[in-house]
Amino acid sequence: MTIDGLAYIGESRYGYRLDPASLIEVLDHNNVASAFVAPTHRPDHDFTKGNAYVARAAEESGGRLLPMARVDPWSGDDAIGAVFEAIVSDKFRALLLHPAEEYFRINHPLVRRIAQRAEDLHLPVVVATGYPALSEAAQITQFAQWCPAAPVILTNGGQLNISGLGQADANLALELSNVYVQTSGVYRDDWIARVVSQFGAERIMFASSEPLMEFAYELKRIQLAHVTDEAKALILGGNSSRLFKLANT
Amino acid sequence: MIVALQVPRSTSRKVIALIIDMHMHIDDIPSLGSLVSPGACIERMDEAGVEAAAVMTLRDLPGVNPQALDLIGEACAEYSGRLFGFIRLNPWYGKQALELLDYAISSGGFRGLKLHPVSTCAHPAGEETVGLIRKAGKLGVPTLFHCGDEPMTTPLSVAPAALQCPDSTIILGHMGGYFHVDEAIDVAESAPNIILETSAMPYPAKIKDAVDRIGAHRVIFGSDGPVSSPVLERHKVTLAGLMPEEEKLVLGENAARLLGVAK
Numbered sequence: 001m002t003i004d005g006l007a008y009i010g011e012s013r014y015g016y017r018l019d020p021a022s023l024i025e026v027l028d029h030n031n032v033a034s035a036f037v038a039p040t041h042r043p044d045h046d047f048t049k050g051n052a053y054v055a056r057a058a059e060e061s062g063g064r065l066l067p068m069a070r071v072d073p074w075s076g077d078d079a080i081g082a083v084f085e086a087i088v089s090d091k092f093r094a095l096l097l098h099p100a101e102e103y104f105r106i107n108h109p110l111v112r113r114i115a116q117r118a119e120d121l122h123l124p125v126v127v128a129t130g131y132p133a134l135s136e137a138a139q140i141t142q143f144a145q146w147c148p149a150a151p152v153i154l155t156n157g158g159q160l161n162i163s164g165l166g167q168a169d170a171n172l173a174l175e176l177s178n179v180y181v182q183t184s185g186v187y188r189d190d191w192i193a194r195v196v197s198q199f200g201a202e203r204i205m206f207a208s209s210e211p212l213m214e215f216a217y218e219l220k221r222i223q224l225a226h227v228t229d230e231a232k233a234l235i236l237g238g239n240s241s242r243l244f245k246l247a248n249t
Numbered sequence: 250m251i252v253a254l255q256v257p258r259s260t261s262r263k264v265i266a267l268i269i270d271m272h273m274h275i276d277d278i279p280s281l282g283s284l285v286s287p288g289a290c291i292e293r294m295d296e297a298g299v300e301a302a303a304v305m306t307l308r309d310l311p312g313v314n315p316q317a318l319d320l321i322g323e324a325c326a327e328y329s330g331r332l333f334g335f336i337r338l339n340p341w342y343g344k345q346a347l348e349l350l351d352y353a354i355s356s357g358g359f360r361g362l363k364l365h366p367v368s369t370c371a372h373p374a375g376e377e378t379v380g381l382i383r384k385a386g387k388l389g390v391p392t393l394f395h396c397g398d399e400p401m402t403t404p405l406s407v408a409p410a411a412l413q414c415p416d417s418t419i420i421l422g423h424m425g426g427y428f429h430v431d432e433a434i435d436v437a438e439s440a441p442n443i444i445l446e447t448s449a450m451p452y453p454a455k456i457k458d459a460v461d462r463i464g465a466h467r468v469i470f471g472s473d474g475p476v477s478s479p480v481l482e483r484h485k486v487t488l489a490g491l492m493p494e495e496e497k498l499v500l501g502e503n504a505a506r507l508l509g510v511a512k
Binding site: 160189 | 451
């Protein structure tokens with residue numbers, strides 16, 4: 001069973017949008033069972049509304065869309081507290097932090113209180129990764145050390161650099177046992193294979209990052225990867241299922 | 250008209266639709282972490298149905314890679330008709346770099362120049378680099394730039410060089426990487442000697458965008474293999490949804506023209 005580890009739904013202030021019905025169409029077209037969905041950064045900057053939109057879409061999707069909350073560390077204690085209340089009440093499976101779109105440094109002291117809450121709940125935290133000065137793999141390593149009991153999942157293989165210059169830092173991040181990587185945008189086929197051989201197939205998972213990246217191509221990236229069928233099964237769905245505790249639903 | 254490449258195979262010389270990968274790597278400097286064999290390229294090319302490829306080292310000649318000419322030359326001789334060499338040079342070596350370029354193209358059978366401003370710290374529009382690009386143009390071969398997101402490699406850094414060398418063909422490898430793809434298409438619109446190469450950048454739709462804006466004759470398929478997957482990169486072009494004639498140009502016919510294997 002294939003599960004997309006991250007897609008965004010709603011309208012973004014940055015000019016992209018995806019509605020739940022369209023995403024389900026994409027899932028159907030690609031024979032994918034379900035997708036974890038996080039809200040976009042809405043034009044009104046209202047993350048409470050964004051999270052509610054995602055929760056409602058998930059509820060109406062018959063299990064196809066699996067909700068992930070999003071929080072802006074710059075918002076006040078009340079807003080952040082409300083997000084975690086919703087998480088505790090089992091509305092969300094994980095938390096998304098997007099340092100580039102909310103403009104914060106992932107290892108800024110401000111973010112530490114969020115790491116602490118994730119640590120308390122053993123909550124998976126997905127970090128939009130690879131944005132210079134904001135979410136470099138080495139910076140996320142510091143964040144991950146703040147919450148060792150929480151899985152910290154780096155999008156884009158922990159790197160967005162076409163010279164491969166981010167790979168070494170991504171490897172160092174993976175030395176931490178609570179760090180995982182998603183495959184969206186990872187152009188180095190050999191790096192995907194190396195993560196499997198060096199760190200284990202349970203540390204890497206398929207994610208499309210639709211609509212920022214293209215679903216069909218991101219799926220092909222794994223279908224054509226030079227890893228064993230067993231590893232592919234974990235990457236395509238087994239790991240997301242385990243980390244986001246789908247088996248318990 | 251394209252001359253179909255006669256590819257040596259053990260059991261067949263069947264000619265299929267022409268697919269040429271314009272960006273692959275070979276190198277043999279384990280101390281710098283650069284170890285990629287010609288055999289690995291051929292294996293990945295076969296998997297992807299790629300007939301021929303432009304190959305270049307990962308490190309620059311002269312300086313850290315004094316064996317580069319021999320390494321690429323021998324690989325192209327071993328896989329004659331399948332591998333075509335690009336010489337990767339460090340512009341800071343001035344006259345020596347110019348002489349190496351002249352020798353590689355005029356006597357060594359190389360088909361292009363590769364420049365990577367990250368590894369050489371030479372700006373694309375710097376005097377030394379422009380000299381090499383002009384020389385490549387005079388020799389009738391293209392210059393392939395690494396064009397991604399790092400300083401000195403972005404489309405807007407390379408564009409001034411293209412404007413200074415209107416008689417030279419400049420290929421933007423990776424067509425701007427992750428964050429500079431729109432700018433790559435923009436500069437290609439304003440500089441007709443720029444060609445966009447598709448490897449590694451992750452957006453199939455941008456290939457279609459590029460074809461619509463600058464024409465299919467100015468977009469070429471590359472993989473950055475063998476560490477990137479040619480078969481996956483080829484799928485990216487397919488997923489772009491081009492017209493069949495456009496796809497043929499992008500996947501091989503344009504490259505055949507640039508490599509001098511079309512007539």
